[in-house]
Amino acid sequence: MTTITVSRDDLAAVTEDQVKLLANRLDADDYSNPFEGLEDWHLLRAIAFERPELVEPYSYLLEFEDCDES
Template sequence: MTTLSISSRQIEALTESDVADLATRLEQDSYTNPFDGLNDWHLLRAIAFQRPELIEPYMHLLDLEAYDEA
């Protein structure tokens, strides 16, 4: 099994088009291997933390919700 490894520099080099392609793959969910979908999801999540402006239209794919611990 291979491990997904992406550096901060690689995330910095991503364009809006790259992220749109990633989101399209996630929305279509037609992966031949379930781990490929999971890797794409983790990549989108990494982008969300480092370049949140790129994933604003695709936040629904991450299913992140703010919560109150109070």
């Protein structure tokens, strides 16, 4: 299994166009295997933590929801 590592410098260099392409891939959900989609999802999530202004229009793809563990 391959682990994707993205540095903060890499995240700082991400452009709006790159985020849009990533979001479009996730929205289309046309991956040859589920792990490719999961890798894109984790990348979008990492961008959201470091550069939330870029991900704001696509936040629905991350499905942040409150959990009730009671």
